[in-house]
Amino acid sequence: MNFTALCALGAVAALALSGCVANAPKTTHEKLTVDSSATDCTVSADTAPAGTVSFTVTNSGDEVTEFYLLGEDGLTIKGEAENIGPGLSRELVVQISAGSYFTACKPGMTGDGVGKAEFTVTKSDAAAKPNADLAAQIDTANTNYASYVKDQVDQLATGTDAFTAAYVAGDDDAARALYAPTRAHWERVETIAESFGDLDPKLDLREADLEEGQEWTGWHAIEKDLWPAEAEAGFAAYTSEKRQHLTGLLVADTATLKEKVQGLSFTLSQQTNGAIGLLDEVASGKVTGEEEFWSHTDLWDFQANVDGAAVLYAGVRDLLVQEDPDLAQSLDSEFAALQVLLDAQRIGDGFTLYTDLTPAKIRALADQVNALGEPLNQLTSALVL
Structure with a gap:
């Protein structure tokens, strides 16, 4: 396409x-800065008024980093800036309502991240509206x-049903054709x-990003079994029980x-x-x-x-x-x-x-x-x- x-x-x-x-009035916004280092994620303020908030994220560490604004549950991503190289800055602009949030950084773009901190968005009537x-x-x-x-997502679900049916049935040629x-x-x-x-790691985690003790599920776990010739020496094909488990x-x-x-x-x-x-x-x-x-x-x-x-x-x-x-x-x-x-x-x-x-x-x-x-x-x- x-x-x-x-x-x-x-x-x-x-x-x-x-x-x-043209030139319609836009909302006023709060400007904050974030310093992402190897061990910390320092945001210039832990509160902001509801509306448009911009975070200018600077990577002071030596690994590529990410910055996240998370929901009240600490898991749901409300905004993210990814692939920020050492010494570089990136702006994240979000429109958020009043409530409780968290900020966090992820140097190396793996693991649980660092510097997770509470971030509060307060009610505001001051922002101009379009x-x-x-x-x-x-x-x-x-x-x-x-x-x-x-x-x-509807098409994904339909395709996944067909893909997993072929894989469980042992029709690997059909499964490989449906995979991409x-x-x-x-x-x-x-x-x-x-x-x-x-949900994302459950469905799409790569083997290289697995953490110790984490179960590997999703598309890429099945991919490895479907292309065993590309796997490392000694790779053992999955049992029918494991295929059933992964597809389920x-x-x-x-x-x-x-x-x-x-x-x-x-x-x-x-x-x-x-x-x-x-x-x-x-x-x-x-x-x-x-x-x-x-x-x-x-x-x-x-x-x-x-x-x-x-x-x-x-x-x-x-x-x-x-x-x-x-x-x-x-x-x-x-x-x-x-x-x-x-x-x-x-x-x-x-x-x-x-x-x-x-x-x-x-x-x-x-x-x-x-x-x-x-x-x-x-x-x-x-x-x-």
């Missing part, structure tokens, strides 16, 4: 947004994206799934995801941050070949992440044209250039295996991901602040 086609998916949203008012027409247009974009997420196309529905909305606490959990956890997205609603910042997060997924796993370690179907995931980011962008593009036409033009160009590189790797309905890519082609893809990431990281600030 190319960028032009994805823009068509956002056509309803685009039409609804076509009457946007005019009624613009608010209605944003609501339409948010509603349309919620429908897209539900549709992708089914996972594409997951990858298009991956950042939404990540917001539901431990995969189906159940996917059903839980489907249930959770039914009542989902979005803010404008969640949409724009979601697009940024999906491209981060490409940069941190797909373009490096780390995601699909045995099947090497990373480009299927790569395309699906880009699909999801492009749908999110298409839904807010007309708003951006009103606020920052130069940024919109840059994003149009960079999305299209990345799609050209991906299309060059297509084989029928699929893609070249990651292991068949030359170093030059991998570098070209990585460079274009970075070229798109730079303007995409400005999207939230351009529309929300």
Whole structure:
């Protein structure tokens, strides 16, 4: 699916947004800073008024880090800034209501993280509100994206049923054929799934990210068994009982995801941050070949992440044209250039295996991901602040 086609998916949203008012008043916002080191996650304040809050996260450690704003349960992700390299800064902009939250950082992007602290958002009537027409247009974009997420998860659930049936029956050729196309529905909305606490690791944890004593479940645990020739020497094929166990959990956890997205609603910042997060997924796993370690179907995931980011962008593009036409033009160009590189790797309905890519082609893809990431990281600030 190319960028032009994805823009068509956002056509309803685009039409609804076509009457946007330029320079509409935006909400006032609180500006906070975060210092993420190897051992601490220091936020400049532990309270903020309800509305738009921006966190400028600086990595003073020596590992790539992440910053999270978590819900009252300490698990649900309300906002995140990922892949912040040593010495670099990244802005996270969120729209949040009054309540209790937590902040935390995760140096090395693994483990439980550091510096988890309470963060309180107080009631506020001071923030300016956008005019009624613009608010209605944003609501339409948010509603349309919620429908897209539900549709992708519905298709994921249906595909997972077929995939697991083939795998349990021992029809490994059929299961391998279904693996990447089914996972594409997951990858298009991956950042939404990540917001539901431990559902993401249950469904999508890589073996390299396992913690001591943690049970390995989900897609990648099954992937290893389906491509045993790619596994380490001495790998023992799963028993039929283990296949039953893993597929039972995969189906159940996917059903839980489907249930959770039914009542989902979005803010404008969640949409724009979601697009940024999906491209981060490409940069941190797909373009490096780390995601699909045995099947090497990373480009299927790569395309699906880009699909999801492009749908999110298409839904807010007309708003951006009103606020920052130069940024919109840059994003149009960079999305299209990345799609050209991906299309060059297509084989029928699929893609070249990651292991068949030359170093030059991998570098070209990585460079274009970075070229798109730079303007995409400005999207939230351009529309929300």
